[in-house]
Amino acid sequence: MTVNLTLNGEIRTFFGDPRTSLLDVLRETFRLTGTKPVCREGFCGACVVHIDGLAVPSCLRPIGLLQGASVTTIEGLAQVDALNALQLAFKDQDVVQCGMCFPGMVMTLSKFQETNPTPSRAEIKAAMIGNICRCTGYERIVDAVLSMQSRENAQ
Ligand code: FES
Ligand code: FES
Known part of the structure; x- marks a missing residue:
């Protein structure tokens, strides 16, 4: 499946299994490793990102449901040399x-x-x-x- 989404302000495309969690897509496909995998079950909050303006655990969101979504990660919130x-x-x-x-x-x-x-x-x-x-x-x-x-x- 092909999924297009806006990631930290840029249009990005994912090709692959639509069941892949957004967490794994962020870390493994787009190399945005600021989002952390801990419980992978929605309990700990370590993987929270913003999806269409809401703070949600990325481990619970299959990429296949995010066609056209706008996603912001910790990398998109601020830069290392310009923390918020x-x-x-x-x-x-x-x-x-x-x-x-x-x-x-x-x-x-x-x-x-x-x-x-x-x-x-x-x-x-x-x-x-x-x-x-x-x-x-x-x-x-x-x-x-x-x-x-x-x-x-x-x-
Ligand atoms: S890794 Fe714990 S809520 Fe996602
Ligand atoms: S889990 Fe180590 S600082 Fe919060």
Whole structure:
């Protein structure tokens, strides 16, 4: 099957088994390895990307259902030398440990912030319910989001 989609702003074409997960297409066909494979069952959130404006686990999306879709990955959100505000907040708060969960966290929280730019601590925690981190406590992640928020409000 041939699937055309917009990936990080560029038209890309996949040829192959339509049952292949978007996660595997991203990593193996397009070499976008920022999206992480962890549970592959939709539970951990490590593989979250944006599909047509929604934050969703890419391991649960067969590529065959994504004809014409618009997909943004962590690579499309910001560049290494120009991190977005959320990534900078994580870096400043020294939150990241192994890093496997963080691309998914950033994708989930960046979409959440579009709908709720001034969330409370409880709302941030609720938004992260589908993102599991095995290394660090969640409090510092919430601190990072709140610190970014107060920095942006001060500008
Ligand atoms: S790898 Fe997709 S949700 Fe865990
Ligand atoms: S930093 Fe290791 S899983 Fe979150």
